[in-house]
Amino acid sequence: MxxxxxxxxxxxxxxxxxxxxxxxxxxxxxxxxxxxxxxxxxxxxxxxxxxxxxxxxxxxxxxxxxxxxxxxxxxxxxxPDMVDLDLDMLSLRDADNDTTPEAFALKLALNELANEYKEPLLLQVIGGLSCEEIASVCNISKSATMTRLFRAKQKLREVLQPADEQESTK
CATH class of the missing domain: 1.10.1740.10 (RNA polymerase sigma factor, region 2, helix turn helix motif)
Structure with missing residues (x-):
């Protein structure tokens, strides 16, 4: 039993x-x-x-x-020989495959992130893990996890936000 x-x-x-x-x-x-x-x-x-x-x-x-x-x-x-990941493959549903210019820009920006920032971000966004869980998976501290998440989002914002909007938010 x-x-x-x-x-x-x-x-x-x-x-x-x-x-x-x-x-x-x-x-x-x-x-x-x-x-x-x-x-x-x-x-x-x-x-x-x-x-x-x-x-x-x-x-x-x-x-x-x-x-x-x-x-x-x-x-x-x-x-293996490294190839770029088609981020469309990460979606579970065909309806999630967004082909808008914004979605394409986001995918490119994600591919440009260093792995130390990309992995925690994807674990949070795709995996739905908390900071504590990400820290455990990545074998880093919770504060390092929070810093990496912040920097990943900041880098994405810098790449995706038009220059004139960046100036107005400073």
């Missing part, structure tokens, strides 16, 4: 966060099939250590951390 309850709880957990795990994996890998493999491998590792999960309230950050660590393990073994 205990094993069945554990399995049901695990399946519920994975079902709830599978889309967010895939989007994060896709951002990390920049390849759909590798992202799928990464999520699958991460889920297997999560199952093996599911008993170690103490609080279900931190399960999202726990899964993201497993995925991030598994990516680091795989990346150490395999270094």
């Amino acid at each position: 205990r094993q069945k309850q554990k399995q049901l709880e695990y399946e519920r957990l994975v079902l709830v966060y599978s889309d967010e795990l895939f989007r994060y994996a896709l951002w990390l890998c920049r390849d759909k099939s590798m992202a799928e493999d990464l999520v699958q491998e991460s889920c297997m590792r999560a199952w093996k250590s599911f008993d170690k999960l103490r609080e279900t309230t931190s399960s999202k950050a726990w899964l993201m951390t497993i995925l991030r660590n598994e990516h680091a393990r795989q990346y150490a073994r395999y270094r």
